[in-house]
Amino acid sequence: MVRFSQPFSSSEAVVYFFQGIDINHKHDRKVRRTSPKSEDPYLRILAKLYKFLARRTGEKFNNIIMRRLFMSRRFRAPLSIARISRILKKKSNSNKIVLAALKVTRSARARILKAGGEVITLDQLALRAPRGENTLLLQGPRKAREAQKHFGPAPGVPHSHTKPYVRSKGRKFERARGRRASRGYKA
Known part of the structure; x- marks a missing residue:
């Protein structure tokens, strides 16, 4: 930027130079997913729901679920009932669990229901616990591949x-x- 203190007609014009720094913006891109890559409409609706909850509640719980819904299948490793029960044994002595997941196998669902538990979807969880109260977030071992x-x-x-x-x-x-x-x- 060049600024003159007086018009050009004056014999003594003072010139100021403000030199900027040429910053390289080549690597400015933030590499992370902002939506799921999957075209599954149900997954996309869930992602939309948890994106809204994460923004409006400001809860870390909703933010984590939102991020995990964006993940590729590689990072959404399966979790066995044995591992779930082993973790829950430290927390409580009840066999009844309410499980919310994207997908549950037929045999796993049968075992949970037989023990008096319940299997719900993530949108049902959003209605029951919009802030993630009394919940425990678990995930399968990502490095087990x-x-x-x-x-x-x-x-x-x-x-x-x-x-x-x-x-x-x-x-x-x-x-x-x-x-x-x-x-x-x-x-």
């Missing part, structure tokens, strides 16, 4: 428990140096 076992420091590196991509588990496959004392050393 087979692919996840191959991630980490390279197999063979000291203290690495990364699973190697190997075509067979036989004697001749990744069983030599570092694996047996008779072949140089055993790590």
